[in-house]
Amino acid sequence: MVKHAVEANFDGLVGPTHNYAGLSWGNVASKSNVSSVSNPKEAALQGLAKMKRLADRGYVQGVLPPHERPHIPTLRALGFEGPDARVLEQAAKSSPSILAAVSSASPMWTANAATVSPSADTSDHRVHFTPANLSAKFHRSIEHAVTGRALKSIFADESYFAHHPALPSVSHFGDEGAANHTRLCAGYGEPGVELFVYGQMAFNEQAPAPKKYPARQTLEASQAVARLHGLRDQNAVFAQQNPDAIDGGVFHNDVIAVGNGNTLFYHEMAFLNEAQVLADIRERLTGAELEAVRVSSADVPLEDAVASYLFNSQLLNTPDGMLLAVPGECREVASVSRYLDGLVKSGGPITAVEVFDVKQSMRNGGGPACLRLRVVLNDDELKAINRGVLLTDELYERLTTWVEAHYRDELSQNELGDPMLLEEVRKALDELTGIMGLGSIYDFQL
Numbered sequence: 001m002v003k004h005a006v007e008a009n010f011d012g013l014v015g016p017t018h019n020y021a022g023l024s025w026g027n028v029a030s031k032s033n034v035s036s037v038s039n040p041k042e043a044a045l046q047g048l049a050k051m052k053r054l055a056d057r058g059y060v061q062g063v064l065p066p067h068e069r070p071h072i073p074t075l076r077a078l079g080f081e082g083p084d085a086r087v088l089e090q091a092a093k094s095s096p097s098i099l100a101a102v103s104s105a106s107p108m109w110t111a112n113a114a115t116v117s118p119s120a121d122t123s124d125h126r127v128h129f130t131p132a133n134l135s136a137k138f139h140r141s142i143e144h145a146v147t148g149r150a151l152k153s154i155f156a157d158e159s160y161f162a163h164h165p166a167l168p169s170v171s172h173f174g175d176e177g178a179a180n181h182t183r184l185c186a187g188y189g190e191p192g193v194e195l196f197v198y199g200q201m202a203f204n205e206q207a208p209a210p211k212k213y214p215a216r217q218t219l220e221a222s223q224a225v226a227r228l229h230g231l232r233d234q235n236a237v238f239a240q241q242n243p244d245a246i247d248g249g250v251f252h253n254d255v256i257a258v259g260n261g262n263t264l265f266y267h268e269m270a271f272l273n274e275a276q277v278l279a280d281i282r283e284r285l286t287g288a289e290l291e292a293v294r295v296s297s298a299d300v301p302l303e304d305a306v307a308s309y310l311f312n313s314q315l316l317n318t319p320d321g322m323l324l325a326v327p328g329e330c331r332e333v334a335s336v337s338r339y340l341d342g343l344v345k346s347g348g349p350i351t352a353v354e355v356f357d358v359k360q361s362m363r364n365g366g367g368p369a370c371l372r373l374r375v376v377l378n379d380d381e382l383k384a385i386n387r388g389v390l391l392t393d394e395l396y397e398r399l400t401t402w403v404e405a406h407y408r409d410e411l412s413q414n415e416l417g418d419p420m421l422l423e424e425v426r427k428a429l430d431e432l433t434g435i436m437g438l439g440s441i442y443d444f445q446l
């Protein structure tokens with residue numbers, strides 16, 4: 001029996017150490033903004049404003065908490081000793097790059113937090129979660145433990161929710177979560193087709209792979225997640241990302257494609273075997289015809305797609321068609337802005353475009369879609385979650401006040417070793433777990 005279900009979006013609340021450290025080789029924005037001074041307060045408020053606008057429209061909007069940064073336990077695991085202030089001081093002096101990595105606010109990009117399979121697709125009819133190991137980048141590889149704790153705290157009821165540990169943290173099983181996963185379906189409550197997009201095969205050195213930039217996701221990782229989640233062949237399609245796109249700066253599939261309902265919006269360079277991918281989806285999708293909205297390089301060159309993050313948009317149902325929630329940069333790139341004007345007039349499934357300002361995050365290569373994790377929940381499952389994380393007017397007010405009270409409006413690399421910053425972060429996060437009713441999820445609270 002098909003149950004009524006909604007797509008809930010869980011955005012990552014930007015953490016107090018948001019900064020530009022140039023940590024992500026292959027991510028053009030991260031590298032080109034290295035060492036600029038960031039504004040963590042503005043970043044967090046931009047993220048909250050996006051959540052609020054969508055919640056006001058009636059979308060179910062959740063919040064995932066930032067992580068403790070700088071992460072002292074990681075510094076200790078790497079041999080820095082003594083009281084916390086001494087650990088920081090030593091790391092700042094001898095290994096500023098390591099300190100920058102353990103200080104990144106990268107957990108804000110919750111599209112990379114986990115892969116989520118709705119209960120309509122899974123063999124045991126529970127919602128399955130696998131936190132992404134993010135093993136391609138050291139600064140991100142330390143996220144999955146706390147991510148897993150936060151998800152378990154929010155989706156606690158085991159009769160509805162199943163949690164798996166992250167895959168083994170080696171390059172063979174590099175997993176970037178929902179950024180390389182999108183779901184097509186006739187309705188959210190109906191069985192869907194989960195499209196897993198990988199950058200390369202781990203156990204086949206002859207297979208095509210990018211030459212310049214790393215492929216972060218392997219086929220073997222995607223297959224393991226699908227197995228863990230109990231997806232059958234008719235619920236899963238595996239597609240290789242075009243290696244030339246990765247070499248052009250498309251480090252995740254969600255920089256070049258986004259799906260919702262029966263619609264896949266993508267650039268012609270997204271997939272290695274475009275025709276096969278579409279055929280595989282069409283063969284499995286039941287109850288609806290696939291709407292493939294293909295953007296050509298002639299209309300939007302790959303570099304403009306990367307510069308504007310056109311595809312890193314949220315594609316959302318409205319009563320009359322779909323809304324594409326795009327980053328502001330899309331209106332600054334002429335080809336993209338022109339394309340969007342034509343898109344809404346084309347008579348296709350996308351009927352509205354709206355601009356969201358998430359510039360602080362964009363400068364690190366994270367657009368509206370990177371900032372959210374989609375969790376499809378039926379009515380019973382939605383009732384079973386920790387409701388303290390759902391964005392109401394009251395929670396928005398509380399979080400805004402909390403950000404205003406605790407966040408700095410300027411942060412540069414050489415401040416990351418400041419013991420005061422660590423104290424500020426811990427005080428803020430301790431208060432936050434109270435506000436959101438999360439219990440103890442941080443190492444400093446355990």
Ligand SMILES: NCCC[C@H](NC(=O)CCC(=O)O)C(=O)O
Binds near residue numbers: 027
């Ligand atoms: N889904 C968007 C992820 C963006 C993220 N950027 C970063 O980690 C940049 C951090 C820095 O360079 O300071 C990444 O590349 O994984």
